Amino acid sequence: MTRSIWMNGSLVAPEDATVSVFDHGLLYGDGCFEGIRVYGGNVFKLKAHVERMQASARRIYLEPPCTDQELSDAIEQTVEANRIEDGYVRVVYTRGKGSLGLNPFTCETPSCIIIADTISLYPESMYRDGMAVIIADRPRVPIECLDPQIKSLNYLNNILAKVEAIEAGVLEAIMLNTQGHVAECTGDNIFLVKDGSIITPDTSAGMLHGITRRFVIEEVAPACGYSVEARTVEKEELFEADEIFLTGTAAEVIGVSSINGKPIGSGVVGPVTLQLVEQFRLMVSSACEQSSAV
Numbered sequence: 001m002t003r004s005i006w007m008n009g010s011l012v013a014p015e016d017a018t019v020s021v022f023d024h025g026l027l028y029g030d031g032c033f034e035g036i037r038v039y040g041g042n043v044f045k046l047k048a049h050v051e052r053m054q055a056s057a058r059r060i061y062l063e064p065p066c067t068d069q070e071l072s073d074a075i076e077q078t079v080e081a082n083r084i085e086d087g088y089v090r091v092v093y094t095r096g097k098g099s100l101g102l103n104p105f106t107c108e109t110p111s112c113i114i115i116a117d118t119i120s121l122y123p124e125s126m127y128r129d130g131m132a133v134i135i136a137d138r139p140r141v142p143i144e145c146l147d148p149q150i151k152s153l154n155y156l157n158n159i160l161a162k163v164e165a166i167e168a169g170v171l172e173a174i175m176l177n178t179q180g181h182v183a184e185c186t187g188d189n190i191f192l193v194k195d196g197s198i199i200t201p202d203t204s205a206g207m208l209h210g211i212t213r214r215f216v217i218e219e220v221a222p223a224c225g226y227s228v229e230a231r232t233v234e235k236e237e238l239f240e241a242d243e244i245f246l247t248g249t250a251a252e253v254i255g256v257s258s259i260n261g262k263p264i265g266s267g268v269v270g271p272v273t274l275q276l277v278e279q280f281r282l283m284v285s286s287a288c289e290q291s292s293a294v
């Protein structure tokens with residue numbers, strides 16, 4: 001149960017955490033957000049999430065209402081106040097109250113909202129047996145139109161692709177860019193395993209630079225003896241891959257069993273993915289133990 005919400009500098013009861021109907025966050029999706037995990041009461045990769053949040057805000061000409069330190073402290077206080085051991089934190093900056101018109105500079109004061117809650121994960125069996133996904137027809141918004149590093153409050157491009165997944169009876173959809181290359185999923189990044197090598201689309205494909213993606217490239221895969229190649233990935237390569245897995249703050253590392261109903265590899269989670277899932281969990285628990293110890 002959520003006990004309190006961080007709202008512009010203090011913790012308030014959920015029923016008092018309200019925004020104006022004139023907030024451009026509501027009127028235009030003008031604002032940005034972050035999703036962060038809590039493991040064993042410790043906020044995972046807090047610095048990276050705070051940096052990405054502040055960068056998202058600056059990319060939309062929204063001067064962050066708090067400093068990096070203030071934001072980190074507020075996140076930790078909100079987690080503590082809600083006694084979250086294993087859960088999820090949503091940090092939101094809205095543009096603030098303004099007039100009815102697009103001009104963001106009519107909005108004087110941005111809002112900072114932090115919600116800490118429990119998280120409902122994919123079922124554990126999916127981590128063992130794999131997840132069925134589809135390739136969405138709808139392409140990812142091109143970088144030239146909207147920088148994918150902006151985790152904006154307007155996620156409609158991803159939501160509409162997610163609806164395609166839901167209609168197909170699966171939980172996630174792979175999104176291609178407008179050139180037809182693999183970009184990412186609606187809320188996760190994607191990796192392929194082929195002949196013992198791990199490959200992921202490079203950032204020019206137009207995807208969010210996932211913090212879990214970076215953790216896998218820089219820490220988890222090397223700890224398992226793999227390096228990751230980031231390059232252009234063609235749609236056809238997906239069907240020829242030995243294994244495919246997705247990464248994200250909520251999903252962690254999860255194997256894909258089929259795409260558009262066609263099995264990937266032998267249709268079960270492959271050995272490389274299983275090793276990475278296990279290594280990811282080991283590293284997350286040891287990171288949390290270390291931060292509890294200080």
Ligand code: PMP
Nearest residue numbers: 187188189208210211212248249
């Ligand atoms: N892509 C998109 C579009 C996302 O929304 C997310 C989730 N934030 C990701 C990828 C994965 O990023 P992260 O590992 O930082 O959660």
